[in-house]
Amino acid sequence: MFKEKKEETIEGVDTIIGPSVSVDGNFKGEGNIIVEGELRGSLKTNGFLKASDSSLIVATISADSAEISGQISGNIKIKNNLDVKETAVIEGDIETKTISIAYGAIINGNVKMKSERVIKKDDVAPATEEEIEEK
Amino acid sequence: MYYYIYDTFINQKKYENSLQKIEQSLVDAGISGKIFRLNVLKNLEDIANQAENDNIKNIIAVGNDQTMSKIANLLVGKNLATGIIPIGEHNNFARSFGINSSQEACNILSKRKIEQIDVGKINNQYFLLSLKSLTNDIIFDFGDYSISPKKNNKSCDIYNINPMGADFKSNPKDGIMEAVFSPGQQSWLARFLSGKKNEIDNRSIFPIKKVLIRHSKKSVLLSIDGQKNIKTPVEVEVLKRKLKIIVGKEKIFN
Numbered sequence A: 001m002f003k004e005k006k007e008e009t010i011e012g013v014d015t016i017i018g019p020s021v022s023v024d025g026n027f028k029g030e031g032n033i034i035v036e037g038e039l040r041g042s043l044k045t046n047g048f049l050k051a052s053d054s055s056l057i058v059a060t061i062s063a064d065s066a067e068i069s070g071q072i073s074g075n076i077k078i079k080n081n082l083d084v085k086e087t088a089v090i091e092g093d094i095e096t097k098t099i100s101i102a103y104g105a106i107i108n109g110n111v112k113m114k115s116e117r118v119i120k121k122d123d124v125a126p127a128t129e130e131e132i133e134e135k
Numbered sequence B: 001m002y003y004y005i006y007d008t009f010i011n012q013k014k015y016e017n018s019l020q021k022i023e024q025s026l027v028d029a030g031i032s033g034k035i036f037r038l039n040v041l042k043n044l045e046d047i048a049n050q051a052e053n054d055n056i057k058n059i060i061a062v063g064n065d066q067t068m069s070k071i072a073n074l075l076v077g078k079n080l081a082t083g084i085i086p087i088g089e090h091n092n093f094a095r096s097f098g099i100n101s102s103q104e105a106c107n108i109l110s111k112r113k114i115e116q117i118d119v120g121k122i123n124n125q126y127f128l129l130s131l132k133s134l135t136n137d138i139i140f141d142f143g144d145y146s147i148s149p150k151k152n153n154k155s156c157d158i159y160n161i162n163p164m165g166a167d168f169k170s171n172p173k174d175g176i177m178e179a180v181f182s183p184g185q186q187s188w189l190a191r192f193l194s195g196k197k198n199e200i201d202n203r204s205i206f207p208i209k210k211v212l213i214r215h216s217k218k219s220v221l222l223s224i225d226g227q228k229n230i231k232t233p234v235e236v237e238v239l240k241r242k243l244k245i246i247v248g249k250e251k252i253f254n
Helices: A004-008 A129-134 B013-028 B044-053 B065-075 B092-096 B102-111 B188-194
Strands: A013-017 A021-029 A032-035 A038-045 A048-051 A056-063 A065-068 A071-073 A076-078 A081-084 A089-091 A094-096 A098-101 A106-108 A111-113 B002-006 B034-037 B058-063 B081-086 B114-122 B125-127 B130-133 B138-141 B145-149 B153-159 B177-183 B204-208 B210-215 B221-224 B228-231 B234-246
Touching: A013 A021, A032 A038, A038 A048, A048 A056, A056 A065, A065 A076, A076 A081, A081 A094, A094 A098, A098 A111, B002 B013, B002 B044, B013 B102, B044 B058, B044 B065, B058 B065, B065 B081, B065 B092, B065 B125, B065 B234, B081 B092, B081 B102, B145 B177
Parallel strands: A013 A032, A021 A038, A032 A048, A038 A056, A048 A065, A056 A071, A056 A076, A065 A081, A071 A089, A076 A094, A081 A098, A089 A106, A094 A111, B002 B034, B002 B058, B058 B081, B081 B234
Antiparallel strands: A013 B204, A021 B145, B114 B125, B114 B234, B130 B153, B130 B221, B138 B145, B138 B210, B153 B177, B177 B204, B210 B234, B221 B228
């Protein structure tokens, strides 16, 4: 596989969808993917996805982890961590294990976290009558 | 034992001295062998078949890229190693295999360090280095998805080995080739806004095992190893480690 120049930015990148091409259909990558151009359909990888601020993705996305800075229209399913940068515009539902969202990012959709941690009912004590009256 | 295949152009007088030196070097290295001079009547396929019958293990091209390309096309999948003694101009193959001169070639051939490399199959032909298209009216069809270059794209290439690229290397032993789409020159403003220093930063790179290359309007020409052209549509496929090549230490791949 190619090495050299792109290793300066990200190690082990297998596919780069640059700004001079458009990809249509169900794209399935084996490794890490950088999107700087257009993709329509679906995108699936068992590696890392980086959608840069010039990217335009109209597709459902499935990846191990991702960093989103561009525009995405479609549902996103991430196995581990999703990092949403301040320039990101996401129109679609998100399902991920962990997420970080930068100030300025736009997300229009539901966010569902698949975390092992849940709120235990016992930890939340019911309010007393006095507390209710005070309110 | 070695078979040496001399291309037709080296019959020119200007190569006479070079050939004499080469032949002496081969004798000194103890690897002299049977010489075949190509001409319209001499069929390369017959020579390859004769080599197999004679239990020959090495067929060496004496010439340039065109000579090597012709011979390599016949030896794909066979238990014969090939190598090159470069003469004249256009020797990208030799440089890729770490052979920088004809004298160096004789030493390298005598050491017989062999690498099994991938071969690209395009319809019923083979290529070792690359395919090139200089037009954007082209679609890479992978079945499930397709890649189309936009108007700002300048060239589309598929690399098994990139003989020119200091900034991009393709490994011809991994069973994968790379499709590279390079955009045209951008204005300084566009470069400034994108934060990219040059067009190389905007390249697209896709790993390829098999792809149908077709056109959207008119059939386009693809250059095979810089030697000959073929019209789209074509089916391109990687054949993993199907050719034995004799290489030097300075080969451009690992």
